[in-house]
Amino acid sequence: MKPETKTDVKTQTKPQEKFTVEEVGWRFDNSYARLPEPFYVRISPVPVRAPRVAILNHALAESLGLNFQILSEQDAAHLFSGNVLPQTAEPIAQAYAGHQFGSFTMLGDGRAILMGEHVTPAGDRLDVQFKGSGHTPFSRRGDGRAALGPMLREYIISEAMHSLGIPSTRSLAVVTTGETVLRELPLPGAVLTRIAASHIRVGTFEYAARLKDGVHVKTLADYAIRRHYPDLLETVNPYLALLHRVIDRQASLVAQWLLVGFIHGVMNTDNMAISGETIDYGPCAFMDEYDPYTVFSSIDDHGRYGYHNQSRAAQWNLARFAETLLPLLDSAQDKALTLAEEAVHAFPDIFQQYWLNGMRKKLGLMNEEASDVELIEALLTCMHQHHADYTNTFRSLAAERLPDDALFQDSAFIAWHAQWQARLARQPESRAVAFNVMQASNPALLPRNHRVEAALTAASDHGDYDEMQCLLAAVSDPYIDAPEYNEYRTPPTASERVRQTFCGT
Numbered sequence: 001m002k003p004e005t006k007t008d009v010k011t012q013t014k015p016q017e018k019f020t021v022e023e024v025g026w027r028f029d030n031s032y033a034r035l036p037e038p039f040y041v042r043i044s045p046v047p048v049r050a051p052r053v054a055i056l057n058h059a060l061a062e063s064l065g066l067n068f069q070i071l072s073e074q075d076a077a078h079l080f081s082g083n084v085l086p087q088t089a090e091p092i093a094q095a096y097a098g099h100q101f102g103s104f105t106m107l108g109d110g111r112a113i114l115m116g117e118h119v120t121p122a123g124d125r126l127d128v129q130f131k132g133s134g135h136t137p138f139s140r141r142g143d144g145r146a147a148l149g150p151m152l153r154e155y156i157i158s159e160a161m162h163s164l165g166i167p168s169t170r171s172l173a174v175v176t177t178g179e180t181v182l183r184e185l186p187l188p189g190a191v192l193t194r195i196a197a198s199h200i201r202v203g204t205f206e207y208a209a210r211l212k213d214g215v216h217v218k219t220l221a222d223y224a225i226r227r228h229y230p231d232l233l234e235t236v237n238p239y240l241a242l243l244h245r246v247i248d249r250q251a252s253l254v255a256q257w258l259l260v261g262f263i264h265g266v267m268n269t270d271n272m273a274i275s276g277e278t279i280d281y282g283p284c285a286f287m288d289e290y291d292p293y294t295v296f297s298s299i300d301d302h303g304r305y306g307y308h309n310q311s312r313a314a315q316w317n318l319a320r321f322a323e324t325l326l327p328l329l330d331s332a333q334d335k336a337l338t339l340a341e342e343a344v345h346a347f348p349d350i351f352q353q354y355w356l357n358g359m360r361k362k363l364g365l366m367n368e369e370a371s372d373v374e375l376i377e378a379l380l381t382c383m384h385q386h387h388a389d390y391t392n393t394f395r396s397l398a399a400e401r402l403p404d405d406a407l408f409q410d411s412a413f414i415a416w417h418a419q420w421q422a423r424l425a426r427q428p429e430s431r432a433v434a435f436n437v438m439q440a441s442n443p444a445l446l447p448r449n450h451r452v453e454a455a456l457t458a459a460s461d462h463g464d465y466d467e468m469q470c471l472l473a474a475v476s477d478p479y480i481d482a483p484e485y486n487e488y489r490t491p492p493t494a495s496e497r498v499r500q501t502f503c504g505t
């Protein structure tokens with residue numbers, strides 16, 4: 001690690017240096033940049049013309065041990081646009097590959113720069129990455145830039161995901177660049193500062209596996225184990241243990257998405273993080289009415305990444321991950337293949353267990369009965385038939401408040417409700433205990449897609465961030481019934497409903 005000095009800020013354009021790295025609190029130690037060169041290219045963000053702060057995440061900054069108080073708006077804008085680089089950052093664009101909608105492509109950070117790894121006062125090592133930071137050798141035909149709307153969408157949904165208690169990358173800042181990006185229309189450009197456990201993806205392993213000299217997967221696997229799962233170093237076969245652990249993390253993650261009605265929208269292998277965090281909030285959204293066939297993404301014509309397909313998509317990606325590890329699993333090819341297949345074939349059961357445990361909590365079932373799956377499926381079938389709102393239905397059950405609408409008047413639902421009540425009465429725990437668990441497992445507030453779109457339009461088209469700030473406040477404590485945020489619980493009307501979510505990069 002390079003020593004930090006009092007004048008520890010490198011200026012790319014000409015803003016005044018009024019702060020030092022020590023004062024802001026960055027503590028960079030860039031272990032990924034010590035991997036061999038094929039894993040990245042050293043390159044700095046391309047400076048932007050007139051950066052301005054769109055939003056700063058003060059709560060996250062505090063938990064990272066960063067002091068934003070000393071930064072003026074202009075300082076912050078330069079810092080989070082990449083115009084001013086902390087001396088101890090070692091900017092790189094990471095190389096990776098990916099299966100996108102099933103087709104393999106060599107990729108890499110085409111519009112992102114990893115500034116380095118910040119070590120928090122608690123000792124956590126976290127990537128600090130700028131997304132939308134300009135052209136890199138991996139940009140292919142892209143401009144290296146990002147539009148404001150999609151960066152704010154990532155900010156809102158990643159922060160909501162974190163508040164829901166679901167592993168996710170975080171968003172520290174969004175700044176506008178003062179430059180226009182050309183998409184279908186000219187749009188304001190922006191840079192998002194993303195904080196992540198790491199940016200090692202299944203696609204990073206696919207990239208390493210395709211490099212010629214055969215040692216790179218081992219280098220990457222050793223690095224990933226040390227960084228994310230050091231306990232595996234004690235196991236007999238750490239690479240097999242890594243495969244099992246990543247499968248477990250993804251099964252847990254995707255189950256958690258389903259339990260809150262989340263649809264990622266673009267589950268390509270380059271968007272599956274080895275850390276088990278949700279990454280890349282592109283055409284993603286939370287479902288309003290329950291329909292397992294819901295697809296939001298404007299580019300997902302065949303529903304490959306629709307709600308009900310997400311566990312299958314995850315397993316498919318994990319099979320690609322397992323393939324990259326084959327040479328490390330066992331020196332005998334047949335044995336390695338068997339080990340990999342056993343691990344990947346175990347995914348559906350592991351996923352089902354996480355999902356079932358989560359559903360039991362949503363319904364206050366504190367112990368296990370063989371007929372629980374049937375009970376859960378019967379409720380979901382009723383909800384589907386009545387186009388019931390996913391979030392509000394579960395929250396109503398948790399609050400013992402059954403609204404006067406079609407679902408709750410339906411005879412099949414009334415029969416289901418009686419069965420559920422009888423099931424609750426059979427368990428030893430009191431109703432109070434069960435309903436507390438339900439309250440903590442059924443969010444009242446999510447960033448519904450129509451509210452996200454309204455907030456993004458106000459911010460991106462009119463520079464008005466009030467709606468976004470209110471939405472962020474509403475979803476920051478999602479398991480509380482806060483009357484002041486009741487309007488955010490209302491499902492969209494037919495005319496408000498947003499059926500498609502655009503990648504809109």
Ligand SMILES: Nc1ncnc2c1ncn2[C@@H]1O[C@H](COP(=O)(O)OP(=O)(O)OP(=O)(O)O)[C@@H](O)[C@H]1O
Nearest residue numbers: 107108109110111112139142143144145270280505
């Ligand atoms: N405007 C752009 N210019 C250059 N490259 C781009 C651009 N948009 C996307 N890419 C690259 O295309 C690939 C796939 O894009 P995708 O939208 O899935 O990723 P992303 O949102 O840019 O990044 P991440 O997965 O890190 O969140 C990535 O390698 C990305 O860097």
